[in-house]
Amino acid sequence: MNPIAPSFPLQPRCPAEGFEADEGLEALLELAAETFEVPMAAITFLGPARARLLVERGCGVRELPRAATFCDRALATGSGLVIRDAAAEAAFRDHPAATGASALRFYAGLPFQIDGSDATPVLCVADRRSRDFPAPCLRRLGQLAVQASRHLALQRDLLLARRLAHTDEGTGLLNARGLCRALDARRASGRDLLVACLRLHRWNAVAEGTTAGDGVLAEAANRLTRIGPLSTGSARAGGPPPLLASLGRGTFAIGFEGGPELADAAALVSGEIAEVLRDDLVLRGQRFSLAAAVGLATTTGGGLGGGRSGPSGREILSRASLALTDARRNRGAGFVESRLFDAPMLAKARASATLESELRASIDSGRVQPAFQPIVDLTSSRVAGYEILARWEHPERGPIFPDVFIPLAEQTDLIEPLFACLARTAIHALPSLSADRHLPFLSLNLSKLQLHDGTLQDRIVGLCADAGVPTHRIHLELTESDVAESGEATATMHRLRAAGFELMLDDFGTGTSSLSSLHDYPVQWLKIDRGFTVQATRRRSVAIVADAVADLARKLNLRTVAEGLETAEEVPLFQAMGFDMGQGYRFGRPMPLPALRAWHASRADPLGGWLPAETPRHRAA
Incomplete structure (x- = not known):
């Protein structure tokens, strides 16, 4: 296994997606290395052109070309591969993994299945010195592979449940919970945020036909992904891309990072939302307008205060939702009507909540x-x-x-x-x-x-x-x-x-x-x-x-x-x-x-x- 720097981008639909390194897998590799007295062990997922080491011990690399690893050969055998001395075997001495300053001489790899998954990872151990590896060792490696399979199956189910809890099923975007979690993560770095919450006009009428509603949502989501980071003057600001979430009932939210100029950027964000939604959508011969109302809130405006001590992701989303309610209530003739949250909106919302409770009673x-x-x-x-x-x-x-x-x-x-x-x-x-x-x-x-x-x-x-x-x-x-x-x-x-x-x-x-x-x-x-x-x-x-x-x-x-x-x-x-x-x-x-x-x-x-x-x-x- 050549120590290639882990700078290669993962291929789309990498089979390792849905799995991640954790303490259980690291402990399993530690056990494998101690059992066979080798310095290197890994669980490797093979994509079309890349190999990703989901978890590794002593390898010093997390990703490399598929052709540069013996795991490709192990997977091809279907029953495992043992190379006792690559330098002495004609079939392997010229292999990329057996050449160079960090060439491998010993390798033992066993592919295994994960219940409910199409992925076939390889559990392998390796050394830069030649070693014997009798049949009982291969059986023991197989037992460890069974443990790895069970662990990864459980992990996949847990990760899937976590992802579903934070993802909107219809669009695949973040849901409200996932967005708040992501906003909190960005707030932890001390960055200020702007959140835009928008709802498509006349959504109830559009959603009467489930197929049409899904199509409109998908197109609106696709268009909103074109919105990049906030602009500073005429240039795009650096930093991560905006967070896009679907909140249900034709409502989306977009979270931006920025600095003290966030309040000034609110009008720009409204303009960009209007620009990407402006053209009507024609779906199965029907024409749909994507006109919307937009509510915006920042961590630096509305008397909220910025920095790490400012509002949480849930609080800033709540304030954007209040501004959205105000925009919908006071809708004018514009294609996109927007409102920026301010303190009076919060007071009004609290009064409304009190009145609602009294009306219910x-x-x-x-x-x-x-x-x-x-x-x-x-x-x-x-x-x-x-x-x-x-x-x-x-x-x-x-x-x-x-x-x-x-x-x-x-x-x-x-x-x-x-x-x-x-x-x-x-x-x-x-x-x-x-x-x-x-x-x-x-x-x-x-x-x-x-x-x-x-x-x-x-x-x-x-x-x-x-x-x-x-x-x-x-x-x-x-x-x-x-x-x-x-x-x-x-x-x-x-x-x-x-x-x-x-x-x-x-x-x-x-x-x-x-x-x-x-x-x-x-x-x-x-x-x-x-x-x-x-x-x-x-x-x-x-x-x-x-x-x-x-x-x-x-x-x-x-x-x-x-x-x-x-x-x-x-x-x-x-x-x-x-x-x-x-x-x-x-x-x-x-x-x-x-x-x-x-x-x-x-x-x-x-x-x-x-x-x-x-x-x-x-x-x-």
Whole structure:
């Protein structure tokens, strides 16, 4: 074995990959050297052109050309090779391993298998002096090879488990745990870091087709690998390449090393991400945009402090994720929207976490209650149904408005418990709100997240069955923009409709595909956005559009609701247009169930003409 300097690069797919030197293997080689009284021992893996000594004793080399080692010959025999004196044997005296100042004269090598692996390493012992090696010695070498095989099989399983724990299965990139570990290793050297966390826009819609989703992820990962180390001025900074990780759900993270200029480099990183993702991906005839939101955080900014005492890898990734949330929440028109973490984001996140905990407790304790807002038949002036709206009366803060806690519930895992709490109470109360054998309908709002739940209809059917309420008296409201984003949402709508529920497209006219895909939605109702009702009496053009919506709905056999009616002038205008129902403060504010029952009791005909002045005001409305 010639002592060639270990500077040769490993070949791709080196058979030694997945194995590493450890104390157990080193002890085994020590035992082999002492048993046979030789100065050199090794376990060698042979690649197409290179030989790698996974672990060695006395050899002074870890890698050399395959042709320069006797292990190549040992592997060819299949049963092992013993060379007692290479200089005296014509077959070996000119071999590269037997020539030169460090020529070997004695060599004994035995190939062995590793259970579950295609690799066939060679356990060998060697000396620069000739030696005898009788058959019992070869048997003993075989016993040591069996021990090496078992050890390497166990080691491979452990290394594989460790790698899987730190690797994303779909892309082969680091996962969050692996990235944090790698960031910590780089932080240990005292280097400052910048982490960019990015999420592809509209990922849920892309991921509906698993094959398409995998293809988009693979291409995005491939493009992100083109991003090199941070630039300093016009030149690339030295140092290791960025760390790239896949965090799941269309989200990636990239970790960079740098110095005090990291905060200034954040804009550059955002620009490079935009550059590599800019071109659309065409996959199986479909075109996908790789537009993304990006959150960035550094160990030198946001009041975090740099150096070894700064934040851990997990902390810096968490801060980049907070910045990503802010970028997604405040998305503009840019191809890549980015935000750099700062201290106020952390304060906001802590406040949000506190509010989330309080919301969870309030849902569990029943402090979040449904409010019932009347929906009136514009022809008969009778109350036809109620929209159910969430109201949260905090014991210390007072009313928390829906535009605060509904998005919070959607960002966490609380939207389904919140919906179930409201729906259960409202549906069970519905029979008590009927009069003259007329059962009003309830209109419940669905979140876009629920539209990806294949069991949603079963749960609502169960609530109706428990309360003895026919499913056709439950209307489910979905916003046009949520439905337009996802084919899976349309499939959910069909399942809900098949279960007997009536579907209402809410805020109609504000989405992106109102007319082109309306015929694909199994809806029975259209509710126009409040913006139309407010403007219709002031702008003729808005009134014309609202009238056209009513006409379109009639031709499609759809019923209509005008939302947000507040003034005496608006009601007759929408009656004349032919809208079926009206909703708004003109008819009644959202009322908790006790107030609604009192309101009913105060009316001679609870289902008769609406009385605008009689609905009580509530702070949470």
